[in-house]
Amino acid sequence: MTPTTGGPTAAARFAATYALLRAAADVGDHWIQTHTQALTKGQHDHTEGQSSAAGRRACAAHVATYTATQAVALIGGSALLGMRLRPGRVAAALALSAATHYVADRRRPVQRLAEAVGKGDFYRLADHGMNGAYQLDQALHHGVEAVAALIAATGTTR
DSSP, rough: OTTTTTTOOOOHHHHHHHHHHHHHHIIIIIIIHHHHHHHHTOOOOOTOOBBBBBHHOOOOOOOHHHHHHHHHHHHHHHHTTOBBOHHHHHHHHHHHHHHHHHHHHSSSEEEEEHHHHHHHHHOOOOTOOHHHHHHHHHHHHHHHHHHHHHHSSSSOOO
């Protein structure tokens, strides 16, 4: 608690905001996303690297429900916790999460990034009880959610 306002400290707001975003992300990715979205969102045409319309639509639909899940969790959770987050910062945090989630879930950008930083072999790992592509995808989402939480948690309404 801050001595002057009685509200949560910036660190407490960040921790709660990150927890809410992260929990909602898992729900959005694993419970809300449809099977068809999961199978289709990374589809690309095989000619000249053009993205397929079906893949773009499936990814956009998934990101819409994913972001709505995060919004409900963040807005509802912050109200229950008495965090007075600024609406513009919440919107910016959700926009960052949504935009980067779309790019990552189209799959090729994560694969290209993995190759560029020497993690291509890990990205292609699909045995030994591990899926490297999924692990790198999730790690990217977690990192962005931490930045989004910082955006949302800094600055409170008066």
